[in-house]
Amino acid sequence: MSTAAANDLSIASRGERHSLNADALKRSERGEQVRLLALTLPALLLVGIVALAPIGWLSGLSFVGPNGLTLVNYQRLIHPSYELTLITTFQLAFLVTALCLILGYPLAYLASQMSSRGASLVLLCVLFPFWTSLLVRTYAWLVILQRRGLVNTWLRDLGVIDEPLRLVHNFTGTAIGMTHIMLPFMVLPLYAAMKNISPDYMRAASNLGASPIRAFWNVFVPLSRPGIFAGLIIVFVLSLGFYVTPALLGGGRVMMWSMQIERSIAVYSDWGAASALGVVLLVITMGILWLVSRLASIGSFMERA
Amino acid sequence: MRTLSDSAVGERPAAAASLPVTVCKLTKRYGAFTALKDVDLAIRSGEFLTLLGPSGSGKTTLLMVLAGFVRPDAGSVAFGEREVVLLPPHKRDIGMVFQNYALFPHMSVAGNLAYPLKLRGHGKQDIADRVAQALALVQLEGYGERSVDQLSGGQRQRVALARAVIFEPRILLMDEPLSALDKNLRERMQLEIRRLHDRLGLTTVYVTHDQREALTMSDRIAVMNHGQILQVDRPRDLYDRPSTRFIAEFIGETHCIPIEIQNGEASLFGRALRLATPLATTASAQALVLRPERLQLLSADKPTHDLNTIDGTVRQHVFQGDSVVTFVSLPDGHDIAVRHPYGNDSEHLQPGTAVRVGIAPRDTIVVPAENATATASGRA
Numbered sequence: 001m002s003t004a005a006a007n008d009l010s011i012a013s014r015g016e017r018h019s020l021n022a023d024a025l026k027r028s029e030r031g032e033q034v035r036l037l038a039l040t041l042p043a044l045l046l047v048g049i050v051a052l053a054p055i056g057w058l059s060g061l062s063f064v065g066p067n068g069l070t071l072v073n074y075q076r077l078i079h080p081s082y083e084l085t086l087i088t089t090f091q092l093a094f095l096v097t098a099l100c101l102i103l104g105y106p107l108a109y110l111a112s113q114m115s116s117r118g119a120s121l122v123l124l125c126v127l128f129p130f131w132t133s134l135l136v137r138t139y140a141w142l143v144i145l146q147r148r149g150l151v152n153t154w155l156r157d158l159g160v161i162d163e164p165l166r167l168v169h170n171f172t173g174t175a176i177g178m179t180h181i182m183l184p185f186m187v188l189p190l191y192a193a194m195k196n197i198s199p200d201y202m203r204a205a206s207n208l209g210a211s212p213i214r215a216f217w218n219v220f221v222p223l224s225r226p227g228i229f230a231g232l233i234i235v236f237v238l239s240l241g242f243y244v245t246p247a248l249l250g251g252g253r254v255m256m257w258s259m260q261i262e263r264s265i266a267v268y269s270d271w272g273a274a275s276a277l278g279v280v281l282l283v284i285t286m287g288i289l290w291l292v293s294r295l296a297s298i299g300s301f302m303e304r305a
Numbered sequence: 306m307r308t309l310s311d312s313a314v315g316e317r318p319a320a321a322a323s324l325p326v327t328v329c330k331l332t333k334r335y336g337a338f339t340a341l342k343d344v345d346l347a348i349r350s351g352e353f354l355t356l357l358g359p360s361g362s363g364k365t366t367l368l369m370v371l372a373g374f375v376r377p378d379a380g381s382v383a384f385g386e387r388e389v390v391l392l393p394p395h396k397r398d399i400g401m402v403f404q405n406y407a408l409f410p411h412m413s414v415a416g417n418l419a420y421p422l423k424l425r426g427h428g429k430q431d432i433a434d435r436v437a438q439a440l441a442l443v444q445l446e447g448y449g450e451r452s453v454d455q456l457s458g459g460q461r462q463r464v465a466l467a468r469a470v471i472f473e474p475r476i477l478l479m480d481e482p483l484s485a486l487d488k489n490l491r492e493r494m495q496l497e498i499r500r501l502h503d504r505l506g507l508t509t510v511y512v513t514h515d516q517r518e519a520l521t522m523s524d525r526i527a528v529m530n531h532g533q534i535l536q537v538d539r540p541r542d543l544y545d546r547p548s549t550r551f552i553a554e555f556i557g558e559t560h561c562i563p564i565e566i567q568n569g570e571a572s573l574f575g576r577a578l579r580l581a582t583p584l585a586t587t588a589s590a591q592a593l594v595l596r597p598e599r600l601q602l603l604s605a606d607k608p609t610h611d612l613n614t615i616d617g618t619v620r621q622h623v624f625q626g627d628s629v630v631t632f633v634s635l636p637d638g639h640d641i642a643v644r645h646p647y648g649n650d651s652e653h654l655q656p657g658t659a660v661r662v663g664i665a666p667r668d669t670i671v672v673p674a675e676n677a678t679a680t681a682s683g684r685a
Contacts, residue, residue, distance in 0.1 A: 198405070198407070200403050200404075200405060200407040201407055201409060203372075203374050203394070203403070203407065204401070204403060204407035204408075204409070205395075205409075205420075206373075206393070206394040206395040207372060207373075207394055207395070207397075207399070207400075207401045208395075208420055208421035208424060208468070208472070209395050209396075209398070209421050209424040209425060209472065210395055210420075210424050211395055212395075214424065215395075218420070219409060219411075222411040223409075223410070223411060225411075
């Protein structure tokens with residue numbers, strides 16, 4: 001009894017000024033935050049210096065002409081050739097994104113349903129091209145698709161076609177090449193999302209009377225939506241700004257926005273024009289992402305109702 | 306809190322014709338591991354049957370075979386007269402509550418409940434009516450528009466239950482549905498589930514590893530181990546007459562001590578045991594099943610009447626609120642536990658005091674000991 005009382009007394013006297021240890025605990029918490037910030041700082045600086053500052057500088061540049069502030073760089077963009085480029089760029093990005101989803105979804109589904117060994121094998125096949133250079137892969141498509149390439153030779157030998165198909169140096173070839181390059185960016189987020197779907201959901205659906213196909217559409221696809229959106233956004237945004245593959249496989253006939261940027265600098269040395277092109281692409285991309293995120297939230301709201 | 310039985314529910318067939326389930330010679334192997342070994346089980350129509358066993362005993366595999374998620378290697382499963390072993394799960398028309406509920410997170414509570422009805426082509430108004438009835442059945446009126454992740458564990462449990470019965474299946478399966486809930490809620494839900502069962506009259510197969518849960522809820526319990534059903538019996542019979550040492554130790558707080566068998570007579574430490582029923586077998590390796598609440602501490606000088614007695618020394622008292630458990634060391638090193646109500650003066654016996662433990666002949670249970678090397682430690 002007496003020791004307990006003594007204990008109470010000493011606690012009371014120590015805590016009488018303020019709540020017990022409150023200051024020390026607050027200091028400790030603040031210290032932890034400072035250490036966390038210190039760890040984050042290098043990356044924050046890197047992003048700030050390497051990414052944000054140039055973007056700001058570039059967009060500033062687009063408003064500067066020989067005689068001070070001007071909108072001339074933007075006025076010049078109101079021209080049919082730029083309009084055509086913009087349409088081509090978006091057509092290609094939409095098409096490639098759609099193809100990646102159509103091809104990638106079954107692939108990711110397969111990998112997500114396999115044993116972990118099978119899944120790593122499938123993912124390895126998806127990722128394998130990543131380890132070869134982008135340029136090499138693009139030239140490989142050139143070899144496969146060109147007039148006397150593998151595909152045309154085989155098709156002619158089989159008697160399917162008489163004249164070689166025009167598969168490259170045009171929109172088709174660019175779309176094929178870009179879809180191949182972009183596929184992993186679709187499959188990986190899809191796979192991650194699908195792996196998170198507990199098999200119990202599909203079991204529950206089938207227990208409630210859903211055939212495998214209905215269970216897939218009613219339960220699996222909606223639950224994989226985070227992966228679908230992530231994949232769509234990554235592939236779409238990357239496709240919008242893609243340069244190497246369209247430049248090589250398009251053979252100059254497919255004009256992408258990124259090529260206009262390159263031409264402004266390499267051919268005309270016009271940094272203002274290039275900056276304006278960059279800013280326009282950035283703004284349109286962000287607008288689309290905003291729209292998609294709005295659609296996604298409305299979609300999930302509708303589903304709840 | 307209102308009970309299920311007095312909650313207002315619309316017209317509903319009191320017991321939609323429930324079906325018996327007959328399992329015959331069911332075998333399932335995973336590589337070298339045998340999950341089910343020639344399992345036979347006859348579940349009566351409208352019965353609440355619990356599959357009880359430790360993990361890996363095959364109880365969940367058996368449930369998955371009934372649901373159709375696991376294809377057995379051999380055997381037969383019949384719902385009523387109909388063989389279903391080849392029927393895919395979505396054609397079996399049985400309700401199921403999953404361990405983690407498996408409520409669809411992309412649908413509202415009402416959406417979850419409506420899903421099986423939509424699949425069966427019910428009309429919009431009919432679906433709305435039935436969803437409202439089902440919500441009333443589990444006392445969640447007005448929760449239809451909530452999303453699943455806005456619900457507490459107990460509410461999710463109820464929604465899962467409602468979804469499993471809303472399409473009026475004739476058989477209901479439950480896979481450890483209460484294991485994620487805290488103790489108080491679990492005990493309340495045990496009673497609620499049992500009342501719901503009585504109300505709907507469904508044949509229910511319930512899987513658990515919690516023996517107390519099984520004893521509380523079931524009409525009959527099938528105890529499983531190593532892919533086999535060891536005993537199927539009513540809870541009281543299982544408790545009073547376990548057929549093997551495994552069952553005796555799995556159910557209740559049991560301590561088993563080996564006894565000597567000579568000329569068909571059982572004796573413990575040289576003292577003959579009085580039994581209410583004759584020994585089931587004359588096997589030489591048998592064990593005495595001691596349950597703490599059936600034992601009493603006797604002071605050494607008291608007459609023992611017609612009790613069986615065991616001499617030992619007090620080792621420790623453990624206070625448990627409503628009762629006190631006294632551990633008594635026996636001469637051969639085994640410990641046994643004696644439970645007595647709190648406030649009993651037995652607690653004044655100091656550790657080291659010699660005591661005599663008494664047990665009535667009708668509580669003296671002898672089972673064949675499967676493994677002589679097993680320790681006498683009980684299982685909770």
